[in-house]
Amino acid sequence: MFEEVAKTAEGDLVINVGPQHPATHGVLHLLITLNGETIKKVEPHLGYIHRSIEKMCESLTYRQFIYVTSRMDYLSAHINNHACALCVEKGMQIEVPDRAKVIRVLMDELTRIASHELWWGAMAMDLGAFTPFFHAFRERETINDIMEETCGARLTMNYMVPGGVMQDLHPDFQRRVKEFLVLYKRKIHEYDEMVTGNIIFQNRMKGVGYISPEDVISYGVTGPAARGSGVSSDIRKLYPYEIYDKLQFDEVLETAGDSFARYLVRLREMDQSIRIVEQLIDNIPEGDFQAKTKAVLKLPKGEFYTRVETARGELGVYIVSEGGTTPYRIKFRSPGFSNLSALDHMVRGGKLGDLVASMGTLDLVIPDIDR
Amino acid sequence: MTNEELKIQLTALFPTATWEEGTEWPTFQITPAEWSTVANELRTNDALKFDYLFCETCVDWKTHLTMVYHLSSTNFRHNIVVKAKLDRTKPEIATVAGIWRTAEFFEREVYEMYGVNFLGHPDLRLLILPDGWEGKNPMRKDFEDPINMIKL
Amino acid sequence: MYERIITVLPVKKIKEKKQNITVWSFADISKTIDQWLNDWVGATWATVFEMVIAGVCVIGLFALLGLVLVIMERKVAAWIQIRLGPNRVGPKGMLQSLADTVKLLVKEGMTPDGADKFLFNLAPFIAMIVAMLLMAPIAFAKDFQMWDLNVGVLYISAVSSISVISILMAGWASNNKYSLLGAMRSGAQIVSYELSAGLSVLAIVVLTGSLSLTDIIQSQQNGWWIFKGHIPVIIAFITFIIAVTAETNRAPFDLAEAESELTAGFHTEYSGMKFALFFLAEYVNVFIVCAIGATLFLGGWMPFHIGSWEGFNHVMDYIPSSIWFFGKTFFLIFLIMWFRWTFPRLRIDQLLNLEWKYLLPISMINLLLVTVMAIMGWHF
Amino acid sequence: MFITDYIKDVFGAMKSLGTGLKRTLYYFTHHKEIITQQYPDNRATLVLPDRFKGEVVMPHDEKNEHRCTGCTACELACPNGTIKVVTKFDITPEGKKKKAIDKLVYHLELCTMCNLCIVACPSDAIKMAQTFEHSVFDRSQLTKVLNKPGSKIMEGVE
Incomplete structure (x- = not known):
């Protein structure tokens, strides 16, 4: 290294952050060019967890391929499954019963809360505060327990199927969710006490990783990261699916465009999700949880695209069908992939410490980027 | 703008485009040669303003490749799909990384997965595949890997 | 002439009555040992033996402190993080750190290729030696001090700044970019925070008029400085705590080893016992700075007295002085641990901003106030 | 100011x-x-939800009879090739040949607990068990035969 430092005239230092690094939460590999502490360039190298899900799906039937998508963005597995189910339903024109719709939305929002909880803890951990991580897990575990009870798994549920959901809600579901709501309301102010209000945290976040609204659109940044720059990009509002158009909730927007704005968007989004859950939990209609579908699903020849809002941004599912039982080509437009492309733009000129702050607020899930 | 209005306007702008029927969003096909000017027009035209490329991918049709661009306008909230048919042996198309910067990553992915060469791309390197990858492009239909691919 | 290692100073008798009440003193024991050794082998050999005894005591204390502080840190962290913490090895997990030590001892100590082998292996020992040297002037209990230096405070601030060399050495010799960055951060950090730590210590020196730790403790017989010195001393105490947290590279100032940025900073490449030495040195440094804080601001081994409450003071006097000292020190250690598990880490430029824009001006003005206070005799 | x-x-x-x-x-x-839950210590009191997807099992009744007809619906539904149905032909008392399962091989190491086989099964022959401690020393132990030796199909299950 001595020679290397001497060789570069400007004293630039090229550092590998990842694929095994505490801040990348997975196997993301960033090649960083540093000048002292200042970042000159960030170059992502992907593929360490690429499982070629798109290729795998080409050989799976329309019922089977949904389970694979849980493994993309494993923190919002429900929403991924939901997107796939929606796409198949769009192609087959299946009418989903009301009960199934409500169950799906409930599960989506619970997943979103769980995902944001984990993000919050991991974000604080990136910045050096360890305690919030464990506190976030207390609430997250409650949601996971609810999921486990109804769907049978904690992380990769495979609960959504074309035409509805796989099983009906567990009889205890409503009670457990209400308990969770009480717990959440009791504990959420602690998040502000421990992290949001903290002066060190605010200084680390404010003005860091700024991205302008134009760049947000150009880079295709979506989700809370885009809304932190004031770009309205909530698919639930813009292109409502399921019953989102009938629900009362706000699209959270901040205009500062820095890491702190993105942080606030996510925190307030949890409140909005709680609002949705509160609206629905007592109003789950009776009826079927699954539409009657054929045993073998065949999509007509054509192309189908659905967009849903995951916890990280816009997930697009693009199915090209040749009329068979398996998709001819499937493409997942994952939010993390586009969000990552803006990372270099966001952190250039910042300090090394800013990199983890910006990366934390982008909420990258590496399997989602690599697919 | 509704889909019909959009279609009328786009037909006027790009008379050479061939339209597909029965799709959710207006879908038209162009030749790779005109893609660069079409993309510029879509991005800059005040009535269209397609400033958000939300999906860019490629489909291998065994006889040819098709680039598929999903475009959206954050101003007017309308979407279109543009397709370009590429030659399978020597696929080449102009890059749009200068127009929509998100395309930089999408195109790198398509480049390694399908072998499409994007002319004028600022940084066309392997993104997901390991360095020094040789052989066929994995997402093409005729890709075979006897070691790692298991046929059930 | 040899300097006496175990020195027994004639205690300044500020209040004759108190002196009689304080029941338990190490002076008698050390005097007896000294006497006995002198009679047995003569003055020269007696000094040698005393040195050996002192050395063994320091090493023993080192090992003990390492074990105690590690388990303490883990328990504090666990309880703050709504966990149970180590609870498997020994009663309530109290032997966990012993098991960890054994594990670290039997682990292979790796030296990476391309590292500067000499410096790489030397660095952890420098860190240890610095920590050991700092033990010398600390008064652990009444009349229990290894080396009563008349410039004790100066000695501590001089020696403690050597520790940065070990970190720089480790960072440079590792041939690792993370280590180098961590070491550079640490260098900038320790050098800057030395200033405000020094200035806040000076506040007490100004009030006492002596650099000797014994004199400083004696001056607090009628009340600790933190109570006697009004607001300026409280400000000095706060700056001291912040500065020493930074100086010992503890969170929120752990930039030298910031794991989310630099994986492990300067000790990325260290393993086995060499890593353990760094680890131990960090904890012992924490103990030492807290001991100094306790000595300067909280009266060292002096018991807690309230004005004219004779009965209360009497009871307090019966608590052994070593318990007072360790109690105060461990309270400060707890404070530092509490900080660590609550706050996020600062960024390097904010860290330097905090020092040069906030702590340094505040402690300078504060020193001025303390000086005025000391001259006018406004303190109790 | x-x-x-x-x-x-x-x-x-x-x-x-x-x-x-x-x-x-x-x-x-x-x-x-x-x-904190102290996991291996609380194993006795640990209750998993009844829907928890641990592994696929085939319930047998006290007469060592199961409900599997060997229709291979589960094998077709499985995305990973986890289940392999080996059929044989039994001779019924009337002298007719009847298809029945010889072995239902289940590869736990390939299973992703997606529940698709359970949903696909027309005769409720298989279900998910609430076990989760699957570690073994040898990978071959993860390949299981779900039907017990000598088991027969239950009366009246078609």
Whole structure:
């Protein structure tokens, strides 16, 4: 290294952050060019967890391929499954019963809360505060327990199927969710006490990783990261699916465009999700949880695209069908992939410490980027 | 703008485009040669303003490749799909990384997965595949890997 | 002439009555040992033996402190993080750190290729030696001090700044970019925070008029400085705590080893016992700075007295002085641990901003106030 | 005013840090908030939800009879090739040949617990068990035969 430092005239230092690094939460590999502490360039190298899900799906039937998508963005597995189910339903024109719709939305929002909880803890951990991580897990575990009870798994549920959901809600579901709501309301102010209000945290976040609204659109940044720059990009509002158009909730927007704005968007989004859950939990209609579908699903020849809002941004599912039982080509437009492309733009000129702050607020899930 | 209005306007702008029927969003096909000017027009035209490329991918049709661009306008909230048919042996198309910067990553992915060469791309390197990858492009239909691919 | 290692100073008798009440003193024991050794082998050999005894005591204390502080840190962290913490090895997990030590001892100590082998292996020992040297002037209990230096405070601030060399050495010799960055951060950090730590210590020196730790403790017989010195001393105490947290590279100032940025900073490449030495040195440094804080601001081994409450003071006097000292020190250690598990880490430029824009001006003005206070005799 | 801003800054910062410290001190002193479950110790009292997807099992009744007809619906539904149905032909008392399962081989190491086979099964022959401690020393032990030796199909299941 001595020679290397001497060789570069400007004293630039090229550092590998990842694929095994505490801040990348997975196997993301960033090649960083540093000048002292200042970042000159960030170059992502992907593929360490690429499982070629798109290729795998080409050989799976329309019922089977949904389970694979849980493994993309494993923190919002429900929403991924939901997107796939929606796409198949769009192609087959299946009418989903009301009960199934409500169950799906409930599960989506619970997943979103769980995902944001984990993000919050991991974000604080990136910045050096360890305690919030464990506190976030207390609430997250409650949601996971609810999921486990109804769907049978904690992380990769495979609960959504074309035409509805796989099983009906567990009889205890409503009670457990209400308990969770009480717990959440009791504990959420602690998040502000421990992290949001903290002066060190605010200084680390404010003005860091700024991205302008134009760049947000150009880079295709979506989700809370885009809304932190004031770009309205909530698919639930813009292109409502399921019953989102009938629900009362706000699209959270901040205009500062820095890491702190993105942080606030996510925190307030949890409140909005709680609002949705509160609206629905007592109003789950009776009826079927699954539409009657054929045993073998065949999509007509054509192309189908659905967009849903995951916890990280816009997930697009693009199915090209040749009329068979398996998709001819499937493409997942994952939010993390586009969000990552803006990372270099966001952190250039910042300090090394800013990199983890910006990366934390982008909420990258590496399997989602690599697919 | 509704889909019909959009279609009328786009037909006027790009008379050479061939339209597909029965799709959710207006879908038209162009030749790779005109893609660069079409993309510029879509991005800059005040009535269209397609400033958000939300999906860019490629489909291998065994006889040819098709680039598929999903475009959206954050101003007017309308979407279109543009397709370009590429030659399978020597696929080449102009890059749009200068127009929509998100395309930089999408195109790198398509480049390694399908072998499409994007002319004028600022940084066309392997993104997901390991360095020094040789052989066929994995997402093409005729890709075979006897070691790692298991046929059930 | 040899300097006496175990020195027994004639205690300044500020209040004759108190002196009689304080029941338990190490002076008698050390005097007896000294006497006995002198009679047995003569003055020269007696000094040698005393040195050996002192050395063994320091090493023993080192090992003990390492074990105690590690388990303490883990328990504090666990309880703050709504966990149970180590609870498997020994009663309530109290032997966990012993098991960890054994594990670290039997682990292979790796030296990476391309590292500067000499410096790489030397660095952890420098860190240890610095920590050991700092033990010398600390008064652990009444009349229990290894080396009563008349410039004790100066000695501590001089020696403690050597520790940065070990970190720089480790960072440079590792041939690792993370280590180098961590070491550079640490260098900038320790050098800057030395200033405000020094200035806040000076506040007490100004009030006492002596650099000797014994004199400083004696001056607090009628009340600790933190109570006697009004607001300026409280400000000095706060700056001291912040500065020493930074100086010992503890969170929120752990930039030298910031794991989310630099994986492990300067000790990325260290393993086995060499890593353990760094680890131990960090904890012992924490103990030492807290001991100094306790000595300067909280009266060292002096018991807690309230004005004219004779009965209360009497009871307090019966608590052994070593318990007072360790109690105060461990309270400060707890404070530092509490900080660590609550706050996020600062960024390097904010860290330097905090020092040069906030702590340094505040402690300078504060020193001025303390000086005025000391001259006018406004303190109790 | 610069000085008042400066002092305000300092006090605001101290206050924000104090709030955080107060919160962590609360948890430090309130041990009843601890949520740790000491897993291997609480194994006796650990209850998993009845829907938990642990592994695929085939329930047998006391007469060693199962409900599997060997229709291979589960094999077709499985995305990973986890289940392999080996059929044989039994001779019924009337002398007719009847298809039945010889072995239902289940590869736990390939299973992703997606529940698709359970949903696909027309005769409710298989279900998910609530086990989760699947570690074994040898990979071959993860390949299981679900039907017990000598088991027969239950009367009346078609």
